[in-house]
Every structure is written in C-alpha cells, then in structure tokens.
Amino acid sequence: MSAARGGAAAAPGAAQLADILSAAGPELGALLERAETRLQEVAQGHGDALATHAAGTLAAGGKRLRPVLVYVSAGDSSSDALVEAAVAIELLHMATLVHDDVLDGASLRRGRPTVFATGGRSAATATGDLLFSRAFAVLAAVGNADAVRALSDASSALAHGELMQRQDAWSADVGVDRYLERCRLKTARLFEAACRLGALLGEPGPAAATGLGAYGDRIGVAFQIFDDVLDVSGPTERTGKLRGADLLDGTVTLPLILARRLDPELARLDLRAVVGDPAAAAALCDRIAGTGALEEARAEAAGYVAAAKDELRALMLGERQLQLLELIADGVVERYA
Amino acid sequence: MSAARGGAAAAPGAAQLADILSAAGPELGALLERAETRLQEVAQGHGDALATHAAGTLAAGGKRLRPVLVYVSAGDSSSDALVEAAVAIELLHMATLVHDDVLDGASLRRGRPTVFATGGRSAATATGDLLFSRAFAVLAAVGNADAVRALSDASSALAHGELMQRQDAWSADVGVDRYLERCRLKTARLFEAACRLGALLGEPGPAAATGLGAYGDRIGVAFQIFDDVLDVSGPTERTGKLRGADLLDGTVTLPLILARRLDPELARLDLRAVVGDPAAAAALCDRIAGTGALEEARAEAAGYVAAAKDELRALMLGERQLQLLELIADGVVERYA
Numbered sequence: 001m002s003a004a005r006g007g008a009a010a011a012p013g014a015a016q017l018a019d020i021l022s023a024a025g026p027e028l029g030a031l032l033e034r035a036e037t038r039l040q041e042v043a044q045g046h047g048d049a050l051a052t053h054a055a056g057t058l059a060a061g062g063k064r065l066r067p068v069l070v071y072v073s074a075g076d077s078s079s080d081a082l083v084e085a086a087v088a089i090e091l092l093h094m095a096t097l098v099h100d101d102v103l104d105g106a107s108l109r110r111g112r113p114t115v116f117a118t119g120g121r122s123a124a125t126a127t128g129d130l131l132f133s134r135a136f137a138v139l140a141a142v143g144n145a146d147a148v149r150a151l152s153d154a155s156s157a158l159a160h161g162e163l164m165q166r167q168d169a170w171s172a173d174v175g176v177d178r179y180l181e182r183c184r185l186k187t188a189r190l191f192e193a194a195c196r197l198g199a200l201l202g203e204p205g206p207a208a209a210t211g212l213g214a215y216g217d218r219i220g221v222a223f224q225i226f227d228d229v230l231d232v233s234g235p236t237e238r239t240g241k242l243r244g245a246d247l248l249d250g251t252v253t254l255p256l257i258l259a260r261r262l263d264p265e266l267a268r269l270d271l272r273a274v275v276g277d278p279a280a281a282a283a284l285c286d287r288i289a290g291t292g293a294l295e296e297a298r299a300e301a302a303g304y305v306a307a308a309k310d311e312l313r314a315l316m317l318g319e320r321q322l323q324l325l326e327l328i329a330d331g332v333v334e335r336y337a
Numbered sequence: 338m339s340a341a342r343g344g345a346a347a348a349p350g351a352a353q354l355a356d357i358l359s360a361a362g363p364e365l366g367a368l369l370e371r372a373e374t375r376l377q378e379v380a381q382g383h384g385d386a387l388a389t390h391a392a393g394t395l396a397a398g399g400k401r402l403r404p405v406l407v408y409v410s411a412g413d414s415s416s417d418a419l420v421e422a423a424v425a426i427e428l429l430h431m432a433t434l435v436h437d438d439v440l441d442g443a444s445l446r447r448g449r450p451t452v453f454a455t456g457g458r459s460a461a462t463a464t465g466d467l468l469f470s471r472a473f474a475v476l477a478a479v480g481n482a483d484a485v486r487a488l489s490d491a492s493s494a495l496a497h498g499e500l501m502q503r504q505d506a507w508s509a510d511v512g513v514d515r516y517l518e519r520c521r522l523k524t525a526r527l528f529e530a531a532c533r534l535g536a537l538l539g540e541p542g543p544a545a546a547t548g549l550g551a552y553g554d555r556i557g558v559a560f561q562i563f564d565d566v567l568d569v570s571g572p573t574e575r576t577g578k579l580r581g582a583d584l585l586d587g588t589v590t591l592p593l594i595l596a597r598r599l600d601p602e603l604a605r606l607d608l609r610a611v612v613g614d615p616a617a618a619a620a621l622c623d624r625i626a627g628t629g630a631l632e633e634a635r636a637e638a639a640g641y642v643a644a645a646k647d648e649l650r651a652l653m654l655g656e657r658q659l660q661l662l663e664l665i666a667d668g669v670v671e672r673y674a
Contacts, residue, residue, distance in 0.1 A: 046493050046497040047500065047501060049500055050496065050497055051499075096466075099466065103459050121617075122440050122500060122503040123500055125436055125439070125440055125499075126497070126499050126500035127496075127500075129433075129436065129469070129492070129495070129499070130493055130496040133489050133492035134492040136485065136489040136492070137493065140477075140484075140486045141482065145479075145480040145482075149474060149478060150472065151470070151477075152470050152473040152474030152477055153470075153474060155469070155473070156467055158385070158466070159383070159466035159467040160460075160463070162463050164384060164386075166459040166463075167386065191474060242521060
C-alpha cells in the first residue's frame with residue numbers, strides 16, 4: 001500500500017501519461033511546467049536547510065498525477081489560481097511522503113535519498129511541516145474558502161488513514177471494508193480534493209464540484225487497489241521496488257485479504273514470518289497470485305473505474321474533457337498491464 | 338527554549354492571567370469557554386484513536402495565551418469567526434508541541450503523558466498532522482484569505498525555527514542575532530499571527546493588522562527571552578521543570594550567550610559535559626546567573642515589551658483594549674518575578 005504514495009508505481013505509467021498529455025494538447029504540458037516552476041519557488045525563503053531539503057524532495061518528482069487531475073477537472077481553464085491549486089495538492093502529497101519516510105525510516109524514495117536519510121529525523125519532520133504549511137499558504141492566497149476546506153479535509157483524512165494503516169499492520173483481521181476505508185482516507189480523499197479544486201476554480205464551477213470529487217474518489221480507490229496488486233504481481237523492473245514490499249512492512253492489502261479467504265493455510269500464516277526475508281515475501285506473493293486473488297482485486301478496481309465514469313455522466317462536461325477524464329480513469333488500472 | 342512551547346511556564350503566571358481576565362470582564366472568559374468547547378469538537382470525526390490522542394492533548398490545556406491574544410486584539414468583538422480563529426491558532430500551537438515531543442522523545446508535558454508516550458511515534462506524528470489540518474480547516478471556514486495566509490506563514494516560520502534550533506544545538510557559535518531570529522520564528526510569529534487575526538476579524542479591522550501584528554511579534558520575542566531566563570533562574574517549584582532543561586538539551590539561549598561573553602571559562606565549556614547530569618546543569622545555571630547575564634537578558638526582554646507598547650501607540654485603539662494589551666505585554670516578563 002505504500003507505493004501509491006510515491007513509489008515508482010505512484011501514477012499511470014509513462015506510456016499512459018504520454019497518452020493523456022498528447023490527447024490534452026500542449027496546454028496541459030504548459031500548465032504542468034508552471035506548476036514545476038512554482039514548486040521550486042515556494043520552498044524558498046525559509047532557511048537554506050529547509051529550502052534544500054524541500055527543493056530536493058519536490059524535484060524528485062513523480063508523474064504529478066494529482067496536478068493533472070486538478071487541471072483536467074478544470075476543463076479549458078488555465079488561470080494562475082488553478083496552478084496554485086495544483087501546486088497546493090502536490091505540496092500536501094509530498095508533505096505526507098516526507099513524514100511517512102520518517103516513520104518508516106526509509107532511506108530511498110524514487111531511487112533518491114530521502115530527507116530522512118540526508119537530514120535526519122528533525123530535518124525531515126520540519127520539512128514535512130513546512131510543505132504542509134506552504135500548501136495551505138499557496139491555496140489561501142487564491143481566496144476561495146471552499147478550496148481551502150477541501151484541502152484541509154483531505155489533509156485530515158490522510159492523517160487518519162496513515163494512522164489506521166499502522167494500526168492494522170500485521171493484523172489477521174483486516175477485512176475488505178476496512179481496507180477500502182483506508183484506501184479512501186489515505187489515497188482517494190486527496191484525489192477527490194484535486195478534482196474538486198479543479199471544478200471549483202475552473203470551467204465546471206462549484207455546481208460540478210461534488211460530481212467531479214466523486215469521480216476523483218472512485219479513481220483514487222481504484223488506483224490504490226491496483227497499486228496494491230502491483231506490489232504482489234510486479235514485475236520489479238516495472239514497479240521499481242521489490243515484490244511484496246507491503247508484506248515486508250506488515251501492510252495488509254486487498255490481494256492478501258482475498259487470498260486468505262481462498263487459501264485457509266494462508267489465513268493461518270503470521271505475516272511476521274517474512275520480515276527481513278525478501279525471498280520469503282516473493283514466495284508469498286506467488287502463493288497469493290496462485291489463489292486467483294489478483295484477478296479478483298483487479299476486477300474490484302475495474303468496478304471503481306466504472307463507477308468513476310458513471311459519476312461523469314451526470315455532469316455537463318465538454319466532449320474533450322470527458323474523454324480526458326475517462327482516459328485517466330482507465331490509466332489508473334492499466335499501468336503495466 | 339523549549340518551555341515557551343508548552344512547559345508550565347508557557348504563559349503568564351496564573352496570577353497575571355487572573356489580572357487580565359478580571360480587567361477584561363466576563364466577556365473574555367466566555368470567549369475562552371467557547372474556544373474550549375470547539376477544541377474538543379474539532380478533534381472528533383477522524384477515528385477513535387486520533388480523537389482520543391488529540392482530545393487528550395487539547396484537554397491538557399495550558400493557559401491559552403494565544404487565544405487570549407486573538408480575543409484582546411479584536412477589541413469588543415465576540416463573533417463566531419473570532420472564536421474559530423482562536424481555536425485555529427491554538428490547534429497549530431498544539432500540533433507543533435506534539436511533533437516536538439516526538440523529536441524530543443518526550444514522555445511528559447505539563448505533567449501529563451505525551452501522545453508520543455501513550456501512542457508511539459506513528460500516532461503522535463499523525464496526531465500532529467491532524468491538528469495542523471484541523472487548524473487550517475477551521476480557519477478556512479471563516480472565509481478570510483488574509484487570515485489563512487497569516488496562519489500558514491506562522492506555520493512555515495515554526496517549522497523553520499524548529500529546524501534552526503536543532504541545527505544550533507550544542508553550538509558554541511550562536512550569537513545574539515541568530516538567537517533572536519530563532520525566537521521570532523519559533524515563538525513570535527505565532528503571537529504575531531494571533532494578534533493579526535484578532536485585528537482582521539475583530540473591531541480594529543485590516544488597517545490595524547500590521548500594527549497589532551508587530552505588537553504580537555515584540556511580546557513574542559520578550560516572552561521567549563523571559564522563558565529562557567526562567568529556565569536558568571527557576572525556581573523549579575514555580576516553572577514546573579528542572580533548572581537548566583535547555584542546557585541538558587543543548588539548546589543555546591540568551592543567558593548562556595551573554596554569560597559566555599562575560600566569563601571566558603564558560604565560553605570554553607563544551608555543553609555536552611552536562612548531558613544526563615541535572616546537578617551539573619543546575620551548577621551551570623548558577624554560574625550563568627553569577628555573571629549577571631540574567632539581568633542583561635531580562636533587560637533585553639523589557640526592551641521588547643517597551644517596543645510592543647510603542648507599536649500600540651500608533652493605533653487608534655479604545656482605552657480598555659489598550660490597557661488590556663499593555664497588561665499582557667507586562668505579564669510576559671513579570672511571570673514569577
């Protein structure tokens with residue numbers, strides 16, 4: 001479950017993103033460039049150490065799926081307010097990654113040293129706090145209270161989901177409902193906020209904020225489920241991380257929950273048996289895959305993608321915007337398929 | 338320097354607060370009650386674990402000096418928006434305390450177990466993040482972009498100051514200017530934001546926000562200097578913590594900086610010599626006091642109090658509001674005097 005929050009598999013694959021960018025025309029690329037520029041600016045002015053850590057974190061990048069969601073949800077808008085919203089969403093996302101790395105004691109993310117690794121616990125905690133603060137500062141300047149509320153609600157959900165995941169670690173009792181609630185809190189609420197911000201500040205307007213937010217929520221859940229499938233299925237050379245990384249962390253995800261139902265021996269297995277043993281984790285991945293749980297989980301994700309598209313139908317969106325949003329929805333479950 | 342962020346000495350003494358409350362009349366007490374009610378409410382709705390940790394942290398209290406600053410800066414206003422602003426400021430303050438406790442591995446604060454002690458590192462990090470988020474959510478709902486910007490700027494400054502303090506730990510090279518900059522970032526900027534919010538949302542209005550903010554900044558610096566004096570002077574039975582707690586942490590504060598100038602042997606002393614030795618820390622406190630550095634530091638703090646009062650003169654405030662603000666300014670350096 002960790003990869004959805006910044007691993008190499010944290011966004012649609014490069015191929016899918018290229019499809020989206022190409023379908024969207026040069027405007028989306030230009031908007032993403034403007035967000036990159038702002039991301040480098042906003043970290044300045046709070047001391048050299050924080051600027052270095054924050055800029056390094058932000059430069060490490062990722063595919064900027066959340067800013068893409070802000071922009072595409074906004075239709076043909078390209079206002080500064082929209083760029084600021086995209087920047088705020090990405091800042092909040094990065095803040096949680098930096099804090100997660102502290103808690104995990106993680107030394108690498110996206111193949112680069114984490115702030116925790118280069119600066120230590122204090123620097124990383126402060127860097128995360130700074131990115132949090134900057135997210136709200138940037139969005140506050142836009143002057144739309146609904147937008148700030150969407151961001152802060154997502155932020156509260158992230159904290160809740162993060163804690164829930166840690167509470168559930170190694171548990172034999174996590175069911176599908178609890179897992180889905182966690183996906184919603186840890187991943188989908190930020191997707192929802194991204195789409196909501198795009199609607200609020202873009203062409204669709206406040207009336208479409210709930211509908212586009214619901215679309216974001218659904219693809220967020222699908223995204224997280226599929227990410228958790230990739231953790232089991234690999235291949236490592238595509239996902240950029242070891243198979244079974246979640247199992248090694250004790251994170252109980254949908255493939256394991258479903259496999260435990262299908263294979264009674266798996267249900268009896270204590271996850272702690274694979275701690276520190278990547279080969280055992282990989283073997284456990286094979287066993288999970290052997291139950292057919294991955295197909296079931298993919299079908300669950302596909303159901304959320306379909307639900308996301310359903311949400312779009314009730315909205316009065318232009319043909320081109322609708323097409324892009326559907327392309328993104330498909331993209332979240334077609335990564336490395 | 339840590340006490341200013343939540344120790345027993347974190348606010349004017351009980352006597353001074355009583356003076357302020359009595360001078361302010363029942364309205365201030367009623368406003369503080371409303372803030373308490375809201376503080377207990379805002380932590381709900383994000384899971385039982387977080388609610389328990391957050392509510393426990395918020396109930397541990399303190400003297401609510403920052404909410405008092407919001408209210409008194411607002412003059413005779415008593416709107417819901419003002420209460421929300423007071424709540425937001427206190428939430429941000431508490432968020433930083435919870436994160437500081439994680440970094441310090443602190444098990445007690447205000448005589449109660451910390452979230453870090455009862456819930457561990459993950460729960461405490463998530464609780465701090467939740468309190469951060471709620472602070473912005475609460476203030477965003479007020480719908481004043483300048484207010485949200487004031488809060489987020491203070492929040493960024495807190496992160497900056499926190500990191501700076503940790504970078505300066507054990508250092509022999511911290512001078513007065515650097516120390517004062519740290520005071521400003523770690524303490525004064527939040528005081529400034531509190532006063533600014535009171536002005537923005539209360540009677541004085543936006544035109545007085547800069548002036549009242551400057552007042553808050555000056556008393557914030559004075560507050561922190563005096564807090565650092567108390568760390569050296571004690572007495573323990575009044576401050577609620579061991580003398581020299583900052584020295585034991587390696588935190589270099591104004592009394593030590595000044596004493597090092599006055600006593601060449603002190604300048605050569607490696608602070609690490611007192612680590613884990615409260616008796617040695619107490620002896621070092623006596624030695625610092627013997628140089629006259631405490632009187633010098635108190636005079637510096639008094640200078641900031643005078644500067645704070647100067648800021649008020651340029652504003653068109655009512656007699657009663659002016660009197661209360663001056664009483665608070667005096668209160669920050671008269672604790673346990």
